[in-house]
Amino acid sequence: MKLTFDNISKQYGDLHVIENFSREFEEGQLVALVGPSGCGKSTLLHIAAGLEKASGGNILANSEPVRGPHPERTLMFQENALYPWLTLAQNVALALEFQKIDKKKAREQAFQWLEKVNLKGFEDYYPHQVSGGMRQRAALARAFISHPKVLLLDEPFGALDALTRMTLQDSLRDLIREARPTVLLVTHDVDEALFLADRILVFSNRPATVLKEFNLTHCEKTHDLSEFAAMRRQILGLLGIHAEQDDVAKLLEGAEV
């Protein structure tokens, strides 16, 4: 599903959060949104989800105005949003039951999706009985089970440790490659953006405008790590972080493929 932000602005009272944001996101693209805290990234996701109304401009999904939430556009947060009184399978199946799919079929599909995210054997566990990473895996299964056409991910792995985050990023990449939704990913993790995204938009302080856009589609083809390292340095620089102090950047600079 193609998403179009056409001259979107958003104000909360006197607070100008977004000004004249225009971009088109093609079907199947993964676009990472990075920028300073409080600049308005989540607000953009909420507008795309139909949870917030823009103060100006239009948001279109396949050329149709977004008028409110729709199961085709799924939002997933950092905090584990599973219902604590339901098992993992019940949590995942719920997404289908809302769509009036028979309970038994929904449970079968929930088991299949839990297996895809490496949670086979944990279907009947409650969220408090599994780790934070496993809860986010279940949240991923719940996000994908209804085959969303647009996936809006707000720091989905922000609360996890680095190692768990990397395994979850791998799983997310596999799921996206299979299902090909259009994805907007808000992240503070520049490496996550570089690893997952086709495009990266770097935002300014509030009111958010795009400082620079990076296109990564050709990098995947060439596996040019030096180009990744240069982008990484530029993005960190735009965010006010000095990449030359960063060990990984130095390692990547020296890498040859």
Ligand SMILES: Nc1ncnc2c1ncn2[C@@H]1O[C@H](COP(=O)(O)OP(=O)(O)OP(=O)(O)O)[C@@H](O)[C@H]1O
């Ligand atoms: N419902 C609301 N009412 C009033 N102000 C709001 C509301 N939602 C967000 N804001 C304000 O809008 C600004 C942007 O918030 P938003 O959550 O979009 O930023 P963000 O870039 O996602 O931040 P972070 O990276 O820290 O999550 C903030 O100053 C916030 O206080």
